[in-house]
Amino acid sequence: MPWSREDLAARAAKELKDGFYVNLGIGIPTLVANYIPPGMHVVLQSENGMLGTGPFPFEGEEDPDLINAGKQTVTALPTTSYFSSADSFAMIRGGHINLAILGAMEVAENGDLANWMIPGKMVKGMGGAMDLVAGVKRVVVVMDHTSKEGDPKFKKACELPLTGTNVVDLLITDLAVFSRPTRRDLFKLIEVAPGVTRDEIRSKTPAKYLE
Amino acid sequence: MTSKKVYADAASALKGVVKDGMTLMCGGFGVCGIPENLIAALHDSGVRNLTVVSNNAGLDGVGLGLLLKARQIRKMISSYVGENKEFERQYLAGEVEIEFNPQGTMAERIRAGGAGIYGFFTKVGAGTQVAEGKETRTVDGETYVLEKGLVADVALVKAWKGDTEGNLIYRKTARNFNPNMATAAQVTLAEVEELVEPGVLDGDSIHTPGIFVQRIIQGANYTKMIEKRTVRKRVEGSRAVVA
Numbered sequence: 001m002p003w004s005r006e007d008l009a010a011r012a013a014k015e016l017k018d019g020f021y022v023n024l025g026i027g028i029p030t031l032v033a034n035y036i037p038p039g040m041h042v043v044l045q046s047e048n049g050m051l052g053t054g055p056f057p058f059e060g061e062e063d064p065d066l067i068n069a070g071k072q073t074v075t076a077l078p079t080t081s082y083f084s085s086a087d088s089f090a091m092i093r094g095g096h097i098n099l100a101i102l103g104a105m106e107v108a109e110n111g112d113l114a115n116w117m118i119p120g121k122m123v124k125g126m127g128g129a130m131d132l133v134a135g136v137k138r139v140v141v142v143m144d145h146t147s148k149e150g151d152p153k154f155k156k157a158c159e160l161p162l163t164g165t166n167v168v169d170l171l172i173t174d175l176a177v178f179s180r181p182t183r184r185d186l187f188k189l190i191e192v193a194p195g196v197t198r199d200e201i202r203s204k205t206p207a208k209y210l211e
Numbered sequence: 212m213t214s215k216k217v218y219a220d221a222a223s224a225l226k227g228v229v230k231d232g233m234t235l236m237c238g239g240f241g242v243c244g245i246p247e248n249l250i251a252a253l254h255d256s257g258v259r260n261l262t263v264v265s266n267n268a269g270l271d272g273v274g275l276g277l278l279l280k281a282r283q284i285r286k287m288i289s290s291y292v293g294e295n296k297e298f299e300r301q302y303l304a305g306e307v308e309i310e311f312n313p314q315g316t317m318a319e320r321i322r323a324g325g326a327g328i329y330g331f332f333t334k335v336g337a338g339t340q341v342a343e344g345k346e347t348r349t350v351d352g353e354t355y356v357l358e359k360g361l362v363a364d365v366a367l368v369k370a371w372k373g374d375t376e377g378n379l380i381y382r383k384t385a386r387n388f389n390p391n392m393a394t395a396a397q398v399t400l401a402e403v404e405e406l407v408e409p410g411v412l413d414g415d416s417i418h419t420p421g422i423f424v425q426r427i428i429q430g431a432n433y434t435k436m437i438e439k440r441t442v443r444k445r446v447e448g449s450r451a452v453v454a
Contacts, residue, residue: 047314048240049387056443064243064435065371065385071241072441082383084390084418085240085266086322089315093335122303123311124293126341131315134335165338 001195002174008142010035011172011191012101015140016042023047023092023132025102026070028142032101043079045097047128049088052080069128092128093135100136102129104143104168106158109207111168111183113141114160126163133164145173146204154178154207176201178209186210214375216427221252221402224426228365228398229258232285236321236366236392237265237275241294241438244385245274246369248402248430253367254278260285264321264363266314266388268292273436279307288361290314294438313341316358318391323360325394325423330359366396369430370419373403374410377424378417386418393423402430 003011008028013035016022023045024030033055036042044053046068053068054075062073091097106114113133116126133139146152154171171178177191188210192198198211218224235253239245254277261284268287269275278284279297286308292298301307312320313335323331332355336342346357368389371382379401381389393399401419406429 046384048243049384056441058445059442062437062440062442063383064437065383067241067243067384067438071243071438073437073439074441076383082381082386084386085314085318085388086391089318093315093319093333122299123309125289125291125309125311126313127291128314130313130339130341131335134333134337135315162339 001193002145003193005031008172008174011177012140012142013037015099015101015138015170016040017098018042020098021045021051021091021096023097023100023136025100025129027103029101029103030070045088045091046074047088047092047132049083049085050080051083051091052077054080089128089131092131095135095137097136099138099140100132101140101142102132104141105153106160107141107143107154107168107171107207108158109154109156109187109209111166111180112158113139113163113168114158115163117161119161129163133167138169139167140170140172141168142172145175145201152204152206154205156206156208175204216377216421216425217375217406218426218428221248221428221430222255224400224428225249225252225256228400228426229253229256230364231258232260233258233364234262234264236363236396237263238366238368238387238389238392239274240266240384240387242270242274242436243438244369244381244387244389245269246367246400246402246430247274247433248428249367249400250274250277254281254283257283259283262286262288264288264317264361264392266290266317268295268298270294270436270438271297282306286310288312288317290317311341316341317361318388320358320361321388321391321395324362325391326360328360330357332357361395363392363396364398366392366399368393368399368401368419370401370403372405372407372412373401373424373427374407374412374421375427376409377401377421377427378412379403379419379424380412380416381418390419393419398425399423400426400428402428404430404433
């Protein structure tokens with residue numbers, strides 16, 4: 001059985017380490033916050049200008065001046081700090097963030113990532129995604145292994161316009177996990193979802209990877 | 212002593228600085244920290260053909276959405292313009308232009324513009340559409356893209372508190388692009404929730420020093436719309452922090 005959204009978030013959370021500064025993308029990556037192991041100190045950065053992003057507020061305690069990068073209402077922690085957009089991206093571009101977890105439309109075998117536009121459709125923009133993948137030390141992608149139409153998303157080369165070249169370090173799909181020790185290496189299949197066979201993964205993965 | 216920077220309201224603050232075809236910076240992230248009063252007054256001024264530098268394009272009929280609806284914007288320079296049907300319609304009809312900037316590149320272009328820096332080389336966007344038509348340079352095996360500083364004729368910013376000298380303090384994530392934009396325009400107009408006399412604000416706590424602000428108003432009737440209201444249930448012992 002393929003991994004669920006919650007399973008994917010829990011798996012991505014295993015990449016967290018004590019003391020990490022982490023940026024979580026919109027969607028499943030946001031759920032990773034629910035799986036930070038008790039006792040582990042992880043600081044979440046929201047690129048709109050907040051370090052130490054707290055949980056959603058209780059009803060009635062929402063503050064319009066306090067949102068995350070997904071524009072959702074959040075709360076502050078005793079350790080929270082706020083800063084300008086330029087300072088926020090100095091943290092990101094300057095390599096001060098340890099880990100970014102984000103979604104993708106396509107990942108290529110060389111680590112290229114596409115997640116911001118589909119030609120011919122309305123383009124909403126890349127937001128902070130290009131800055132994050134270019135600047136954050138370790139980039140983890142969480143995505144479905146295939147599209148809704150069943151097309152593979154882990155490919156030989158991205159067909160969609162790129163967000164970044166050679167930027168993905170770990171790929172978590174609903175079927176498998178692929179990692180590579182450095183950005184000069186090929187991805188290696190390291191985990192398989194329960195009930196999923198290596199043959200099935202092979203048949204749904206045009207990208208070259210090590211078994 | 213009354214400061215020459217203080218104006219009675221948004222409409223009078225805009226007088227003499229607004230021109231058709233001008234480039235405008237507008238603070239805010241989504242609808243958080245947007246200069247509501249100044250945008251409304253800009254809408255009422257009827258100014259047209261604006262090039263607007265703003266992270267987003269507002270929502271339908273809210274924030275910059277007001278200006279879009281009235282066809283006052285010719286071009287947006289933004290990082291993300293989702294959640295706005297009118298923008299989408301005008302864009303697909305070729306009525307409005309968009310230049311996408313990676314969010315951090317946009318912030319840094321504004322910072323550079325305000326700091327008198329012509330441009331900078333960044334690896335953000337290298338090898339993507341963002342680099343097309345731009346000078347690139349490869350140093351030590353890494354490719355960088357030349358991004359130019361960004362300046363505007365007018366910047367509209369929103370702060371929490373300000374004094375009559377134009378010193379500003381922002382609140383929480385409503386800060387976002389506001390302090391950077393305040394530095395990068397010929398004329399910066401600030402609106403604040405609370406306008407105070409000099410000496411009330413702690414000099415160590417000022418985010419935007421008054422030199423960057425030419426005109427300031429006390430804002431009124433803030434809507435402070437929440438784009439995505441997310442809450443958590445009060446469940447005893449629950450560790451879930453996001454929905």
